[in-house]
Amino acid sequence: MGAAPVSTFGDIVTAVLFLAGAASCLLGALGLIRLPDLPARLQAATKPQTLGLLLILIGTTIRVESASAVTLALVVLFQLLTAPVISQIVARSAYRTGTLRRDELVIDELAERMSRDDAGDAAPGGSAGDSGRRSTF
Template identity: 45%
Template sequence: MTDVDAGFWTTVADTVAAVCLLAGAFLTFAAGVGTLRFPSLLARMHAVTKPQVLGLILGLTALALRVRNWSAVAMLVLVVIFQLATAPVGAHLVSRAGFRTGKVDETELQPNEMDPSSTDDPH
């Protein structure tokens, strides 16, 4: 590979990294705004888990494209895997604690039509 080709691919990688970083920052910002603006615990929890995780992944992808060191990229992949494994568990625990402490207004929730113990079951 010539120096011109290497410079071209470096520029492409840097541009993709910048786009990933900006998109990740936007998603992280959106998660923060959603946390402040949404009215209920479950809506806030959704705002925190969905865009925050994708924003972090995009930010780490941008970092991996800039660093270009295999040991650092391997560590970033481990961070992504750990985040993907723990974010759903954390969200589940927050929602469960909200239900147990009465912080969730159950009148705003949709009924569970698949529940066999439902009182409006016509069968």
């Protein structure tokens, strides 16, 4: 079966959503190239890209049958759930490895927690493999 018939109004809405989504993805890609540091690049990699994909998938949902729309809704849901988590993991890894310049951070909420974890490792009876240590992930 082909795509469901859509009115002229639906065609216009779909075209606007596609163009807005493509523009958002383009801005996100430019941000990845132009922004100076990792936190800014992570913002450019997640927020505009997710918004762009969301707009494109909404436009596609208007054009397809209802069974395919459910699949597209699941893609949107998984994108909204996974993009922030992956961004957080990348940022945390960069922080721990020293790739992220800590002196440029305005607020460093992780420094105190990491110093407590390091002090716990240095305490008598504590080791890096201690099962009582909580992970910061």
